[in-house]
Amino acid sequence: MKQQSIAALSKIISYVWFNKRETQLRILMTCVITLFMIGLSLSIPLLFKKVIDVLLQTTTLSQHTVLFILAGYGACWVLNQVIRQVKEMFVFRILEKGIRSLTLDIFTHLQGLSVSFHLNRQTGLLMGQIENARYGFEAACWGIISFLFPIIVEIVLAITLLTYLYGAVYGTLLFLIMATYLLFSIFFLEKASQARELYNEKRSQATASMVDSLLNYETVKYFTHEKHEISQVDLLLKHQEDEGVKSLLMVSWVSIGQGVIIGVGLLLITLLSGNAVYNKTMDVGDFVLINGYVLQFVMPLSFFGHILQQVRKGLQDMSAILNILDTKPEITDNPQAIDYRADTAEVQFKAVSFGYTAERTILDTLSFTIPTGKTVALVGPTGSGKSTITRLLFRLYDPTAGSIQFNGYDIRSLSQHSLRKMIGSVAQETMLFNDTLYYNIAYGNLEASEDEVKHAAHLAHLDEFIAKLPAGYNTVVGERGLKLSGGEKQRIALARAILKNPILYVFDEATSSLDMRTEKEIQKNLEEISAGKTTLIIAHRLSTIVHADTIIVLENGSITEQGTHDQLLAMQGLYYRLWNAQK
Ligand SMILES: Nc1ncnc2c1ncn2[C@@H]1O[C@H](COP(=O)(O)OP(=O)(O)OP(=O)(O)O)[C@@H](O)[C@H]1O
Ligand SMILES: [Mg+2]
Missing domain, CATH: 1.20.1560.10 (ABC transporter type 1, transmembrane domain)
Known part of the structure; x- marks a missing residue:
């Protein structure tokens, strides 16, 4: 004392x-x-x-x-x-x-x-x-x-x-x-x-x-x-x-x-x-x-x-x-960390292992590549570690073994700020500030003009919804966005990720709360926006990822299958069973 x-x-x-x-x-x-x-x-x-x-x-x-x-x-x-x-x-x-x-x-x-x-x-x-x-x-x-x-x-x-x-x-x-x-x-x-x-x-x-x-x-x-x-x-x-x-x-x-x-x-x-x-x-x-x-x-x-x-x-x-x-933060910038900038992104997981606690391994020597400009999809049962992969990529945690490379650089050698600036992410759970719709979308890029904000809202199919609101863009969304429906929140999260204009997109169940028709329409926009940009998509609804260049099937923290939609179907493994179950 x-x-x-x-x-x-x-x-x-x-x-x-x-x-x-x-x-x-x-x-x-x-x-x-x-x-x-x-x-x-x-x-x-x-x-x-x-x-x-x-x-x-x-x-x-x-x-x-x-x-x-x-x-x-x-x-x-x-x-x-x-x-x-x-x-x-x-x-x-x-x-x-x-x-x-x-x-x-x-x-x-x-x-x-x-x-x-x-x-x-x-x-x-x-x-x-x-x-x-x-x-x-x-x-x-x-x-x-x-x-x-x-x-x-x-x-x-x-x-x-x-x-x-x-x-x-x-x-x-x-x-x-x-x-x-x-x-x-x-x-x-x-x-x-x-x-x-x-x-x-x-x-x-x-x-x-x-x-x-x-x-x-x-x-x-x-x-x-x-x-x-x-x-x-x-x-x-x-x-x-x-x-x-x-x-x-x-x-x-x-x-x-x-x-x-x-x-x-x-x-x-x-x-x-x-x-x-x-x-x-x-x-x-x-x-x-x-x-x-x-x-x-x-x-x-x-x-x-x-x-x-x-x-x-x-x-x-x-x-x-x-x-x-x-208390010291667990994740800190390396003293020699570089402020990295790039126009394209290639991501490589090299034998990455990780567990939130020492007793339980979540990811087990995982290796895969998301090549420049390609779209990779992650699918797998709930709790298999998909969202964990996005958290590691964002460097919210460090792997216990192996390394994650961004254009050949270990992400631990880049400043956290520069790394996260390059990634546009829509997380599985959308959290919003208790402020207006406009503020929440514009948060993606604090320097964006009003037109840019509204364009992003349009791409995320928000304009129709916003037009119906008496206060329009000035509607306050409530604590953590609780006054909005799940699908509305998701579209705001999409709009602000689009506004950020990153070189790498990470969508974690980004359209899972939308009805089929809206999802299809947004999907089209997303494909246009992310065309030529490196993209990681996580989805349970397999119909939304059939177009991916590579689909990775994750089970218990390990990759069990990998390939295009057609290749995976031909393998008649877990993906094939999931696909048939959803059809
Ligand atoms: N902060 C944490 N501390 C301890 N364990 C965690 C933590 N976050 C997640 N986990 C555990 O890690 C495992 C993988 O979680 P993760 O969120 O990556 O699953 P997921 O594949 O995204 O699942 P879903 O499809 O349901 O989103 C889960 O079993 C979960 O309980
Ligand atoms: Mg998840």
């Missing part, structure tokens, strides 16, 4: 200090203002002493001077309040800029993480962690800049000043009071925060139990176990109650302890200085000044403990996200 807090702290420093010149200037300004503020607040007791000296006539000054000093005393007080706010104004930008950098860093990192991370993530949990980190950053950063730093500087200066004015005894005494207070607070607040963690844990357990019970409300009803559910939740709530009281009591005890330390300190200093006044080694003004310094710290110190706790909690809240920032 300690180590994570230190990591979080260094992260904060890096976001705040190494952000930009402008932020550094702001921090320096904040420091200057803070020092000025401290100067003011330390001079207020000094002026107060002066006023008392004058009023008790231990010094002789003209009436004008006295009134001037009194006015100065008031002005200092007002100025102090104003400057405190002005300083905050400088801090706002530092904070918000830091939060922005942190959030953008997290987002960039998440974009760069591999598919397997995203498959395993729990979006709700992740979003919670990001929010926690943002609040944590803000609380910790604000606490440090606005409170901890100024208070510590102020205390050091006050001790120095007291030592200079009244000797080491007073300085040391003030130092001892502060040190005891701080050590006491840090030690017991740590204990209190442990108690708080336990309380949070109990609270999460109670919440989780309620959510689980509500999700399964049907089961609860079927078995009439409402009473059982309620008593189970109540048991957890009882634990929560106990831990809550414990942690709150702890904080109260800490506050009492802090009060006692300050009280005893104040008592000692008052006794010492009061005695000195009695013995005439000190003026009443000095007595007031010393008391002023001690009292001046009681206020900030009383929330020092609270702020310290906030900072601790903030740092703690950041730690979950820092762990994620530390």
Whole structure:
């Protein structure tokens, strides 16, 4: 836990200090203002002493001077309040800029993480962690800049000043009071925060139990176990109650302890200085000044403990996200990766083996070629590894053995960006952004003109459908495109792949949700678009791939048959049986 807090702290420093010149200037300004503020607040007791000296006539000054000093005393007080706010104004930008950098860093990192991370993530949990980190950053950063730093500087200066004015005894005494207070607070607040963690844990357990019970409300009803559910939740709530009281009591005890330390300190200093006044080694003004310094710290110190706790909690809240920032993507660009560009594509799988986990092989020493400008079709039973092949080609995963070559280059030697730019893919599951139809199609090429977007929509047979919509291209498709039918989604996916204008097309069941007639019409367009372009088609409906130059039959991750439609029929193997079954 300690180590994570230190990591979080260094992260904060890096976001705040190494952000930009402008932020550094702001921090320096904040420091200057803070020092000025401290100067003011330390001079207020000094002026107060002066006023008392004058009023008790231990010094002789003209009436004008006295009134001037009194006015100065008031002005200092007002100025102090104003400057405190002005300083905050400088801090706002530092904070918000830091939060922005942190959030953008997290987002960039998440974009760069591999598919397997995203498959395993729990979006709700992740979003919670990001929010926690943002609040944590803000609380910790604000606490440090606005409170901890100024208070510590102020205390050091006050001790120095007291030592200079009244000797080491007073300085040391003030130092001892502060040190005891701080050590006491840090030690017991740590204990209190442990108690708080336990309380949070109990609270999460109670919440989780309620959510689980509500999700399964049907089961609860079927078995009439409402009473059982309620008593189970109540048991957890009882634990929560106990831990809550414990942690709150702890904080109260800490506050009492802090009060006692300050009280005893104040008592000692008052006794010492009061005695000195009695013995005439000190003026009443000095007595007031010393008391002023001690009292001046009681206020900030009383929330020092609270702020310290906030900072601790903030740092703690950041730690979950820092762990994620530390996860390295599994797929990374080779340092020597080239930004490759080409006008044609030839793909070769050379003895490629792959499994998502070490225990289960999905593809077993697979070799085949998609020659330049040719169309290769992959067919085979469900789960045989067809979509897996497209994921490997896209380099979402790396093969465990063998290599995939693009125009003779191992795809691991090309930058991921340049590789994926060359491939236009329609995946088996279409995911859309919760935005307009137009946006979703135009996503294929962010620079495309409106005419190009509409032409792509036309090729994917979308225009007729879009014309029927009241909002036309501006229709919002709903989360993940759930407001569209399966066939409509597929055609959008096709349109945006067409718009990308790649040199290699990969269609994974790209027309499987369409009715026969629409599929035929689109098929014609697709053949025109992909004419002369290297194409990989995956299909269960064999009628859509009869025209392919080569058909590969995949079974259990191995190629069992390969050839043209007529050759495969002549072999009378799996393809022949599938073909007859579908006829
Ligand atoms: N992320 C994953 N982690 C573990 N196993 C996976 C993962 N994705 C797919 N699989 C498994 O890999 C096997 C091959 O999956 P793949 O999606 O390549 O099949 P497919 O040939 O495309 O099937 P379909 O015709 O149903 O689309 C399946 O048994 C599947 O359960
Ligand atoms: Mg598939």
